[in-house]
Amino acid sequence: METKDGIKKIVIIGGGFAGINLIQKLQHDKRFHITLVDKNNYNFFPPLIYQLATGFLETSSICYPFRKLLRGKKNVRFHMGELLRVDPATRTCYLNNGELSYDYLVFATGTETNYFGNENIRRNAIPMKTVNDALEMRNTLLKRLELACVINDPAERKKLLTIVIAGGGPTGVEISGMLAELRLYIARKDYPELQGHGGDIYLINGGDALLEPMSTKSQKHTYDSLRRLGVKIKLNTRVKDFVDDQVILSNGDPIDTKNLIWATGVTACTFEGIPAASLGVGRRMITDEYNEVTGVDYIYAIGDSSLQTHEEAFPKGHPQLAQVAMQQGKNLAKNFIAMANGRSLTPFRYTDKGSMAIIGRNDAVADIPRPKFHVSGFLAWALWLVIHLYSLINYRNKLKTMYNWTVAYLTMDQALRMIIKPINKPPDPKPAEPKPAETRPVVQV
Amino acid sequence: METKDGIKKIVIIGGGFAGINLIQKLQHDKRFHITLVDKNNYNFFPPLIYQLATGFLETSSICYPFRKLLRGKKNVRFHMGELLRVDPATRTCYLNNGELSYDYLVFATGTETNYFGNENIRRNAIPMKTVNDALEMRNTLLKRLELACVINDPAERKKLLTIVIAGGGPTGVEISGMLAELRLYIARKDYPELQGHGGDIYLINGGDALLEPMSTKSQKHTYDSLRRLGVKIKLNTRVKDFVDDQVILSNGDPIDTKNLIWATGVTACTFEGIPAASLGVGRRMITDEYNEVTGVDYIYAIGDSSLQTHEEAFPKGHPQLAQVAMQQGKNLAKNFIAMANGRSLTPFRYTDKGSMAIIGRNDAVADIPRPKFHVSGFLAWALWLVIHLYSLINYRNKLKTMYNWTVAYLTMDQALRMIIKPINKPPDPKPAEPKPAETRPVVQV
Numbered sequence: 001m002e003t004k005d006g007i008k009k010i011v012i013i014g015g016g017f018a019g020i021n022l023i024q025k026l027q028h029d030k031r032f033h034i035t036l037v038d039k040n041n042y043n044f045f046p047p048l049i050y051q052l053a054t055g056f057l058e059t060s061s062i063c064y065p066f067r068k069l070l071r072g073k074k075n076v077r078f079h080m081g082e083l084l085r086v087d088p089a090t091r092t093c094y095l096n097n098g099e100l101s102y103d104y105l106v107f108a109t110g111t112e113t114n115y116f117g118n119e120n121i122r123r124n125a126i127p128m129k130t131v132n133d134a135l136e137m138r139n140t141l142l143k144r145l146e147l148a149c150v151i152n153d154p155a156e157r158k159k160l161l162t163i164v165i166a167g168g169g170p171t172g173v174e175i176s177g178m179l180a181e182l183r184l185y186i187a188r189k190d191y192p193e194l195q196g197h198g199g200d201i202y203l204i205n206g207g208d209a210l211l212e213p214m215s216t217k218s219q220k221h222t223y224d225s226l227r228r229l230g231v232k233i234k235l236n237t238r239v240k241d242f243v244d245d246q247v248i249l250s251n252g253d254p255i256d257t258k259n260l261i262w263a264t265g266v267t268a269c270t271f272e273g274i275p276a277a278s279l280g281v282g283r284r285m286i287t288d289e290y291n292e293v294t295g296v297d298y299i300y301a302i303g304d305s306s307l308q309t310h311e312e313a314f315p316k317g318h319p320q321l322a323q324v325a326m327q328q329g330k331n332l333a334k335n336f337i338a339m340a341n342g343r344s345l346t347p348f349r350y351t352d353k354g355s356m357a358i359i360g361r362n363d364a365v366a367d368i369p370r371p372k373f374h375v376s377g378f379l380a381w382a383l384w385l386v387i388h389l390y391s392l393i394n395y396r397n398k399l400k401t402m403y404n405w406t407v408a409y410l411t412m413d414q415a416l417r418m419i420i421k422p423i424n425k426p427p428d429p430k431p432a433e434p435k436p437a438e439t440r441p442v443v444q445v
Numbered sequence: 446m447e448t449k450d451g452i453k454k455i456v457i458i459g460g461g462f463a464g465i466n467l468i469q470k471l472q473h474d475k476r477f478h479i480t481l482v483d484k485n486n487y488n489f490f491p492p493l494i495y496q497l498a499t500g501f502l503e504t505s506s507i508c509y510p511f512r513k514l515l516r517g518k519k520n521v522r523f524h525m526g527e528l529l530r531v532d533p534a535t536r537t538c539y540l541n542n543g544e545l546s547y548d549y550l551v552f553a554t555g556t557e558t559n560y561f562g563n564e565n566i567r568r569n570a571i572p573m574k575t576v577n578d579a580l581e582m583r584n585t586l587l588k589r590l591e592l593a594c595v596i597n598d599p600a601e602r603k604k605l606l607t608i609v610i611a612g613g614g615p616t617g618v619e620i621s622g623m624l625a626e627l628r629l630y631i632a633r634k635d636y637p638e639l640q641g642h643g644g645d646i647y648l649i650n651g652g653d654a655l656l657e658p659m660s661t662k663s664q665k666h667t668y669d670s671l672r673r674l675g676v677k678i679k680l681n682t683r684v685k686d687f688v689d690d691q692v693i694l695s696n697g698d699p700i701d702t703k704n705l706i707w708a709t710g711v712t713a714c715t716f717e718g719i720p721a722a723s724l725g726v727g728r729r730m731i732t733d734e735y736n737e738v739t740g741v742d743y744i745y746a747i748g749d750s751s752l753q754t755h756e757e758a759f760p761k762g763h764p765q766l767a768q769v770a771m772q773q774g775k776n777l778a779k780n781f782i783a784m785a786n787g788r789s790l791t792p793f794r795y796t797d798k799g800s801m802a803i804i805g806r807n808d809a810v811a812d813i814p815r816p817k818f819h820v821s822g823f824l825a826w827a828l829w830l831v832i833h834l835y836s837l838i839n840y841r842n843k844l845k846t847m848y849n850w851t852v853a854y855l856t857m858d859q860a861l862r863m864i865i866k867p868i869n870k871p872p873d874p875k876p877a878e879p880k881p882a883e884t885r886p887v888v889q890v
Contacts, residue, residue, distance in 0.1 A: 041591060042863040058505050065862040067635040077638070080591035098595045132865055146486060146525035150543045190512040193522070396852070403848075407841065417510040418487040420577055 008340065010034045011093055011102040013083050015043050015066055017322045018303030019108035020393075021329030027073040031340045034076045035100055037093070041065055041080050044131050045392055047322065048401075050171055053134035054178045055142075055416040056408050061401045063131060064393045083109075086273030088296045106332065107285060107293070107301040111266035111320065121242050125262040128171055137261065139419050144258060146419075149193040155256070161199025162257035164247045166239040167264025168205030169212065170357040173222055175261060176203045177359040180229035201231050202247075202255060206238045206264070211357055211365070213319060218357075218365035221376040225359045239264075266320070268305045280307040284317065289347035291332050302328040308348060318350055327351065358384050361409070455479045455781065456538055456547040458528050460488050460511055462767045463748030464553035465838075466774030472518040476785045479521045480545055482538070486510055486525050489576050490837060492767065493846075495616055498579035499623045500587075500862050501853050506846045508576060509838045528554075531718030533741045551777065552730060552738070552746040556711035556765065566687045570707040573616055582706065584864045589703060591864075594638040600701070606644025607702035609692045611684040612709025613650030614657065615802040618667055620706060621648045622805040625674035646676050647692075647700060651683045651709070656802055656810070658764060663802075663810035666821040670804045684709075711765070713750045725752040729762065734792035736777050747773040756795060763795055772796065803829050806854070 008031060012019045015038040026032050042063045051057040066078045081095040086105065093100045113129045115122040126140060127133045141163070148160040165176045180201050187194060203210070203226065209219040210226075210233070226233060238250040239260065247255045268283040278295040280286045284307035285293045291306055293299045303325030307317040318324045328348055335345045356366035364380035367373075375383065385405065392398045453476060457464045460483040471477050487508045496502040511523045526540040531550065538545045558574045560567040571585060572578045586608070593605040610621045625646050632639060648655075648671065654664040655671075655678070671678060683695040684705065692700040713728040723740040725731045729752035730738045736751055738744045746752075748770030752762040763769045773793055780790045801811035809825035820828065830850065837843045 040864065041587060058503055059863055059865065060503050063863045065635075068862070071635055079595055080588075081595065097592065131863070135865065142486060143525075147542060150524055150526065150540075190510075190516055416505050417513070418504055418508045418576070419485065420504065420580065 007031060007033050008103040008336070009101065010104045010106065010336065011037060011100050012106045012108055013037050013093070014108035014110060014303075014305075015040075016046070016108060016110050016303065016325065018110075018305075018325035018329040019106070020069070021326045022106065022108065022302065022333045023070075023073075023076060023329075025330055025333030026336060027070075027076055029337065029340075030075055032075055032336065035079055035102075036066060036070070036076065037079045037081055037083060037095065037100070038066060039080070039082045040131075041067070041078075042131075043069060043393060045397075046129075047170075047388060047391075049128065049131070049134045050174045050178065052131065053128065053137040053175065054182060055138055056178070057401060057404050058416050059131060059135070061397055061404060062392070064397060069393065083271055086271055086299070088273060088299060091298060103298065104336065105299045107271075107299070107305050108303050108325070108329065109269045109271075109301075110304045110325075111268050111282075113262060114265035114267040115262070116265060118241065121239070121260070121262065124242050125166075125260040128175065128261055128263045129266070135420075138416075141259065142417055142419050145187070145191065145194075148197070148199075149191060154197070157197055158199050159245050159256050159258050161194070161197065162202075162255065163199065163259040163261065164202045164204060164239070164255055164257050165261045165263060166204050167262070168203055168207070168210040168233075168235075169263065170355075172203055172205070172261075172263040173210055173226065173357050173359060175263060176201055176231045177226055177229060177363075180226070180231050181360050184229070199257070203231050203233045204237050204239055204247075204249065205233070205235050208236050210235075214355055214357070214365065215367045215374050217374045218367055218376065221365050222357065222359055225363050229360060266304070274299070281316070282307075290335055290345050291328055291348060300332060302332055310347065311350060314350065321355070323353055324350055356380060356384050356387070452476060452478050453548040453781070453785065454546065455549045455551065456482060456545050457551045457553055458482050458538070459553035459555060459748075459750075460485075461491070461553060461555050461748065461770065463555075463750075463770035463774040464551070465514070466771045467551060467553065467747065467778050468515070468518075468521060468774075470775055470778030471781060472515075472521055474782065474785075475520055477520055477781065480524050480547075481511060481515070481521065482524045482526055482528060482540065482545070483511060484525070484527045485576075486512070486523075487576075488514060488838060490842075491574075492615075492833060492836075494573065494576070494579045495619045495623065497576065498573065498582040498620065499627060500583055501623070502846060502849050504576060504580070506842055506849060507837070509842060514838065528716055531716055531744070533718060533744060536743060548743065549781065550744045552716075552744070552750050553748050553770070553774065554714045554716075554746075555749045555770075556713050556727075558707060559710035559712040560707070561710060563686065566684070566705070566707065569687050570611075570705040573620065573706060573708045574711070580865075583862075586704065587862055587864050590632070590636060590639075593642070593644075594636060599642070602642055603644050604690050604701050604703050606639070606642065607647075607700065608644065608704040608706065609647045609649060609684070609700055609702050610706045610708055611649050612707070613648055613652070613655040613678075613680075614708065615800075617648055617650070617706075617708040618655055618671065618802050618804060620708060621646055621676045622671060622674060622803070622808075625671070625676050626805050629674070644702070648676050648678045649682050649684055649692075649694065650678070650680050653681050655680075659800055659802070659810065660812045660819050662819045663812055663821065666810050667802065667804055670808050674805060711749070719744070726761070727752075735780055735790050736773055736793060745777060747777055753793060755792065759795065766800070768798055769795055801825060801829050801832070 010032055015036050042065045045062040048062045070076045070078055081097045085094040091102050113127040126137045144160040148157045151157050165172050210222050211219050239247055240250050241248040242260050245258050247260050270283050275295050278285055278293050285301035287293050287301050287306045287308050289310040291300045291302050293301050304320040309317055331348045338345050352369045354368040358364040362378045362381050364384040365376045366380040366383055389398055455477055460481050487510045490507040493507045515521045515523055526542045530539040536547050558572040571582045589605040593602045596602050610617050655667050656664050685695050686693040687705050690703050692705050715728050720740050723730055723738050730746035732738050732746050732751045732753050734755040736745045736747050738746050749765040754762055776793045783790050797814045799813040803809040807823045807826050809829040810821045811825040811828055812819050834843055
């Protein structure tokens, strides 16, 4: 299967943390010809999605076009497209807009929102996973706020203003903290009509602590801080259903609201051609210690889409975190180079660099593993800002984000509150012909 | 109809140049209670729409939320909504989400795209009037560029890469200049797959000169500059139809393309309750010299939606320009104050402050009326930048735009190339229930 000139064709599906770290270690190595396939034309930074959703950052602060990122890297090509099917026998990827043959195929496809089969929730809740989800959340909440200003029925108004967040992980905590602060500092100034008509913010968590994998100290600090901001927290509780403007909790209690933000539950993306036996818990692809998928040849999985159980500390697989994805991307790159050099491979070994979450202005929590310590409040918040700014993909992102954060901090304000609606063309006099996929309406930032 | 306390209720429909200038002169005057109604929650700056469309500026550079703009102005309220019908007899506005009674009603509703009744063009062309149009254009052109990179059929590829711009006014000129430069400087670097596969850029203009109302010198300079950038200009020609990936010109010539940008033709927005006899050419409302609409009482129209013929120099009405809209807004404010003071009213008189258009990097044209002179090239370009920067609505916009322009100028690059798609929820297993208007999907920036 080797090409005549000995160059190995690597196809990488997905340009998130895992895929980009893999590419960055292989770029300029002429023994590889790399094609990055992604359904979006940009890389984005998921840890800051919630700031996009709440209007503190704009799309260009957390997104960066692949073609600019890969510019000048002669052995890397970008192909915007969606993987439909893999044929491991002929080593071919079938995309929605072409075919690619490969020597090695790498899945860095991450996860998608899991509604656990609940159709009502899937249809009516606001997910919080992609750039588009975030923009949709911003638009939806802003529209409902405007509607609340002009409506006369107090019960309807309360439904518009009440927000339920399902999931007490970092995203749920960060979203509820930020919405609570928006209510305190901004809604008061800009929506005088709503004085005294506040809705509630609920944070619903299935487990018995917020930020489950973090230290007890961090969990307690987070709980207390959010309570102080006015967030109503319900632990050991799940969202069971969402019908007729009512969120139904697992204990049967209803909450009247139009807004359910779904920040709980993800599942790996699956693709035709990968046998069911190769999939483990959460549909993640079962891989060996070198990230090769079991049951198929020449196919690898890294990041959230991979399930590796060889490390003693992680018998159920690694947590689905950016750090794991980045480290797996780098390790696989090292192994591809080792293969090309005829050297032995390095098994993946995860180094925990700690975890953190932001709660609000001047408040965050951080657990650092070595030396083991816990920090919260202003210091953790400053640390969070520095690390996230540092991690953004390029200089322009960093500068913009710093600017936005500085203005937001100094003014206790956020400016990004435009509701951008899809085109409202006049109604068709005759039924519109179905448009080819390529021209379906795309709307954006 | 006066309220008990003598306060006049003014309802303004539309927060563009005309509406905002009217408000800014009346704010803090406690004799007026003003409600601004707009279907968007933000003001935007139309002269820079084309820079949003081409990825040089982002939404927040040219948009600003009304609620931030009106913050602290106790006699001004914002109502996000759409006007459906007016009842002049009871002085009531019926909106999609409420009713408002008024003492004075002001239409500052501007214009919308006019397809001259051609259904094919309405359905398939890209309009260039609203923020959403601009984002749609950016997404559409970027998607087609990506598709052109992976397609094998040379004829299809050429259709994806060819762009026809209808309309040789400022928008058409600015869009075609910018697209031509993008092709020269950026496509070459970031789309190596497309080397040697260029599509053409056509600018189609009905009249015998570009930038019709400008000086002959400016027109000639613009024509020559665009030609030099590789734009194919067709004068005295109209786009007649757009079917099956073919733009049909008025002389019968076809151009194979998927991309028609519609920058020609607008028509004023009309509303139920305004008698047909009150509408003139282009559906503009016929107003007297004080901007009061003829045939109805207590109703005014300013800006693009107004047709005033009392000035000798403008027997067919004023040109539909930002300058006219701003000056009419200010004059009407002055007259409302005069009415409250029992003084006599001032007829509107337009002061032409000149006009300009940008063609490309370092190149623009400007006609200054008093002292009468014409300037083109770098000097006009610098003037254009300064004036447009100065005209942006607030400090934050100005700073951001200056930053974006500086980076774009120094790097000959633009970073805003993210294609943001609407949510792609998994298909419904059963037909979705129609959503209430309030929750219809909104997607954005």
